Amino acid sequence: SQKIEQNSEALNIQEGKTATLTCNYTNYSPAYLQWYRQDPGRGPVFLLLIRENEKEKRKERLKVTFDTTLKQSLFHITASQPADSATYLCALTGGGNKLTFGTGTQLKVEL
């Protein structure tokens, strides 16, 4: 069955460092992979979308890589700030509108 795995352990990093989150998937051939941010008590907020034929995408301090051979995406936040503390979800779609979400990784950026 399809599986999307994100590190369930919280990631604690120091302010100013680069946070790297991992999303691995199995039994899936996604056309797109997306990353969302979710704050407590709020709905997820879209951050970035990367297509299967793209290796890397950037947006301000965010960078996403997508390796369809390894079946893995890495999500980087450079120069991290305490305001970046949240849960980050990856989500995959086969090309339609239906998304399958990973379990999310909680990031905590400390002063």
Next chain:
Amino acid sequence: SAVISQKPSRDICQRGTSLTIQCQVDSQVTMMFWYRQQPGQSLTLIATANQGSEATYESGFVIDKFPISRPNLTFSTLTVSNMSPEDSSIYLCSVCLPAGVGYEQYFGPGTRLTVT
């Protein structure tokens, strides 16, 4: 982008009762989605609601338990029927909008449901 509101934001209900959650979008959209997020879990798609047709339910979810209405292109409701404590969850609606060659999903703030 899309701005989505949900009502109620939270509720505490007794088992055996039903709750209807409303979702309003600030623009017309073809497809709306209803998700469930149980405590500490990720989002699970319940159903896809298209205006003018029956909702399409995912495996494990049935219309009798989660009836959905979609009377127009900006509004949808999800009813959680005959509730039990296992239905305690956050319920979120979302819409998809084109973004280049893919889609972005926008989510409402969620409805936190507690069933006692």
